[in-house]
Amino acid sequence: xAHITRRALLGSAGLGLLAWGARPGPTxxxxxxxxxNLSQALKRAGIGTPTLVIDxxxxxxxxxxxxxxIGGRMQLRVVAKxxxxxxxxxDVLSLTKTDRLMVFxxxxxxxxxxxxxxxxxxxxxxxxxxxxxxxxxxxxxxxQKVQWLVDTPQRLVQYRDLARQQQLSLAVNFEIDVGLHRxxxxxxxxxxxxxxxxxxxxxxxxxxxxxxxxxVAKIPDVAGLRxxxxxxxxxxxxxxxxxxxxxxxxAVGTATFNAGGSPxxxxxxxxxxxxxxSVGSAMVKGLDFDTPLLADLQAATFxxxxxxxxxxxxxxxxxxxxxxxxxxxxDRNQEQAYFIYGGNWLAEPVSPAGLAGSxxxxxxxxxQVLVGSGLQQLQVDDMVFFRPRQSEAVLQQFGDIAxxxxxxxxxxxxxxxxxx
Ligand SMILES: Cc1ncc(COP(=O)(O)O)c(C=O)c1O
Numbered sequence: 001x002a003h004i005t006r007r008a009l010l011g012s013a014g015l016g017l018l019a020w021g022a023r024p025g026p027t028x029x030x031x032x033x034x035x036x037n038l039s040q041a042l043k044r045a046g047i048g049t050p051t052l053v054i055d056x057x058x059x060x061x062x063x064x065x066x067x068x069x070i071g072g073r074m075q076l077r078v079v080a081k082x083x084x085x086x087x088x089x090x091d092v093l094s095l096t097k098t099d100r101l102m103v104f105x106x107x108x109x110x111x112x113x114x115x116x117x118x119x120x121x122x123x124x125x126x127x128x129x130x131x132x133x134x135x136x137x138x139x140x141x142x143x144q145k146v147q148w149l150v151d152t153p154q155r156l157v158q159y160r161d162l163a164r165q166q167q168l169s170l171a172v173n174f175e176i177d178v179g180l181h182r183x184x185x186x187x188x189x190x191x192x193x194x195x196x197x198x199x200x201x202x203x204x205x206x207x208x209x210x211x212x213x214x215x216v217a218k219i220p221d222v223a224g225l226r227x228x229x230x231x232x233x234x235x236x237x238x239x240x241x242x243x244x245x246x247x248x249x250x251a252v253g254t255a256t257f258n259a260g261g262s263p264x265x266x267x268x269x270x271x272x273x274x275x276x277x278s279v280g281s282a283m284v285k286g287l288d289f290d291t292p293l294l295a296d297l298q299a300a301t302f303x304x305x306x307x308x309x310x311x312x313x314x315x316x317x318x319x320x321x322x323x324x325x326x327x328x329x330x331d332r333n334q335e336q337a338y339f340i341y342g343g344n345w346l347a348e349p350v351s352p353a354g355l356a357g358s359x360x361x362x363x364x365x366x367x368q369v370l371v372g373s374g375l376q377q378l379q380v381d382d383m384v385f386f387r388p389r390q391s392e393a394v395l396q397q398f399g400d401i402a403x404x405x406x407x408x409x410x411x412x413x414x415x416x417x418x419x420x
Contacts, residue, residue: 026332026373028354031385035351037407039383042304045402045409048381050305050342052388052398054088054284054413056405058300062283063095065296066265070277073270077102077120077258079280080112082392085401087413092283093117102258102278106133107419113137113144120173120210120258121149122278124183127158134166141166147173147207147256151184153193156204163203171207172198173256176240178211178233191240195247206248208256211237211274217263217293233259234272241273266293286390287348303347303386303398307378309339314371316360327360334358336374340384343368346394347386352376355384393418 031039042051070076077100083089089112093099103109104122106129112119113133125133130148134141150156150172163170174194175184185191198204213233219226237259245252259274260267262282268274282294284301314337316324327334333354344365349355355370357363370384378384388394395401400412 024331028373028375030377031352035385041408048306051402053302053304053402053404055300056403058298062297066279075276077276077278079278080108082280084395084416085413118145120147124149124151127162131162147171149173149175151175156194156197160201169203171205173208173210176209176211178213178236180212180215191243206251210258213264230267238273281391284391286388288389299387304383305341307338307380307382308341310380311337333373334371336372338370338378339367347388350387351385
């Protein structure tokens with residue numbers, strides 16, 4: 001039989017105490033002033049279901065900050081997919097005094113067409129989608145200021161054939177690969193082939209280049225790695241622009257040389273051939289956009305949802321209750337459960353502080369459980385706030401968007417229909 005010494009006993013007791021001391025401490029707090037004011041505004045507006053909120057003052061502050069950062073050195077193109085509400089897009093366009101939009105879907109393109117905005121497609125559309133656009137678009141097709149994005153000689157031939165069949169004059173912008181490797185022209189030969197097709201068809205008008213560089217922001221800013229990727233992107237861009245210049249000459253003067261996006265727009269200073277930057281997401285700043293390059297912008301969109309149930313404590317279902325007991329004993333941040341209206345969104349809880357989903361209990365789109373220490377002091381019918389990870393798609397999941405300004409819900413903005 002094993003002989004348990006006094007020393008071993010003391011040792012294990014010591015270890016146990018050490019482990020107990022390493023338990024996570026309780027964290028969390030009730031809503032701060034910003035979120036309690038927002039809660040009250042929602043209550044006064046009679047809102048009791050999951051609702052997407054845009055803080056219009058923060059939105060405007062972000063847009064103005066972005067304009068200041070660009071400083072007129074380049075033009076701004078507003079990314080419609082990341083601000084998917086006509087009212088929101090119009091609010092931003094009027095503030096930025098631009099008519100430049102980047103659009104990524106046929107239904108959104110059709111919806112925006114009557115605005116006669118200067119529109120650049122952000123991805124190459126199948127030619128059948130372009131044909132559908134010209135069948136459905138109201139008004140004169142020649143009136144539409146659309147730059148179709150074309151990435152390969154094959155697609156350019158398809159667009160050329162569409163232009164011939166429908167007797168259209170099409171503006172085509174060439175997508176170039178500046179390092180993201182998400183498609184686009186990736187060799188001088190491809191560009192040469194496309195220029196040859198273009199020059200043999202008067203119905204096609206070349207309108208510029210688009211090179212997206214999102215990978216640059218993902219590369220760690222150590223040992224010059226990010227700078228290297230940025231230098232590569234800009235040199236690649238310049239080389240393609242030069243090749244077009246050699247072939248087309250004058251057309252280059254008025255061309256759209258689009259680059260950047262929310263994650264990278266700060267890396268441009270207007271010194272290169274790129275003459276405009278696309279930005280959308282950063283204006284409302286979902287969680288994924290909490291990056292050092294966007295630190296001067298504020299979160300301007302939230303999901304608000306009421307608490308439905310506040311049980312005595314967090315409990316796992318019958319049969320595995322012991323797991324919940326153990327979790328509660330170990331981590332005081334799993335002491336209290338709050339069941340909310342809805343859930344399972346592409347979003348994280350932000351207020352009150354210290355709430356989290358339960359890996360043990362799982363998630364639910366119907367009544368998600370959040371766990372916390374109880375320091376949040378939530379009651380039934382109180383609001384919980386989430387931050388969407390991104391604005392694209394998420395803004396379209398909650399019906400009318402509640403616009404928060406001057407301490408109240410001032411209006412509601414219809415989101416665009418959730419289509420691809
Ligand atoms: C081609 C292109 N440009 C720019 C952007 C940036 O959009 P946002 O500023 O909304 O992130 C994207 C995002 O997907 C994109 O695909």
